[in-house]
Amino acid sequence: MVKFLLILLIVSFVVRFILPIVLRLLVGRFVQKQARRYGQQFGGTPFEGAFGGPPPASPPPGGGNVRVDFVPPKPTKDKPQNFKGGEYVDFEEVK
Template identity: 30%
Template sequence: MIKFIFTTLLIIFFIRMVAPTLFRWLLGMFIRKKMRDGSFYTNMHQQQRQAQQQSQNSNGRTKGGVKIDYIPEQPERKTFNGGEYVDYEEVK
């Protein structure tokens, strides 16, 4: 029983104290490596350029353009002269 409690406390300590520091260190190493290679910024700029090109290419218009479609006239609707009435009982 004491071994289980000790193991549980050790796992909680690791998750609470060590894991965030370890993840922060690994993320920093990854970003430094990408910046050293020069691929960090080029990937961001390529993604932005692709997004701009896609927005310009969609439907042959630029983003924010206005397109007006023809809306045909609707036939006149008949007026509603009433409906079917249903009896109901009030429940208390």
């Protein structure tokens, strides 16, 4: 009985304190590896967009002037002027 409790205590200690540290290290290395792979595949350094400064802003072409060639006409809603209500439907209340 004492041997079982001792083993249970050791296993619970490992699960509670040691396992999170080991998993954090393994997941951290995995994320770094994937970031390097992403950087090699698409160019640039890992985490460049996430942690680096904003990308350099390029001035808009034409000095920021906007020219609109076509403005679509606004649809008009045709509502009948002599609308007095809908059709009356007789119903029975069901209890």
